[in-house]
Amino acid sequence: MRLTTGNPAVSAPEVVANDESEESDLISARYFLTVSAEAEEVILNAGPSDVSAVKISDNEYQGSFQIDADTGLIDVSIRWQDDTAGHYFAKLVIEAEGRKTFTHVFDSRGAIEDFVELPF
Numbered sequence: 001m002r003l004t005t006g007n008p009a010v011s012a013p014e015v016v017a018n019d020e021s022e023e024s025d026l027i028s029a030r031y032f033l034t035v036s037a038e039a040e041e042v043i044l045n046a047g048p049s050d051v052s053a054v055k056i057s058d059n060e061y062q063g064s065f066q067i068d069a070d071t072g073l074i075d076v077s078i079r080w081q082d083d084t085a086g087h088y089f090a091k092l093v094i095e096a097e098g099r100k101t102f103t104h105v106f107d108s109r110g111a112i113e114d115f116v117e118l119p120f
Helices: 008-024
Strands: 026-035 039-045 050-052 054-057 060-068 073-080 088-096 102-108 112-117
Touching (some): 073 088
Antiparallel strands (some): 026 060
16 A cells, blocks of 8 residues: 655645634534423533533523534433433424524433434
8 A cells, every 4th residue: 555645835734724614613502401300410512512501490401502513413411300210301492693493302211312413
């Protein structure tokens, strides 16, 4: 196998440009999460770091985060205060700058450990 490379002076600026564009590939968004029961822990992950949800009532959370536009994934992790088996759900609404409002409902017979791929 033979590996060939181009002129190092030409490839160096391309790497710098890619690094800069990665930073601009974050989408600012607000989220609203409604849950069917009181939760012990709610964690959202939309890109660079986990986001601890801000509780505004027993069943509602909201806040803001940065979404990684390259992956377009949001991980949702919810542990319920009462871990008795039952039917639980969480409704996630995302309002991202310059994009249509996105809504998704997660459901489970216990803790929710799931993800959703955004259409933008």
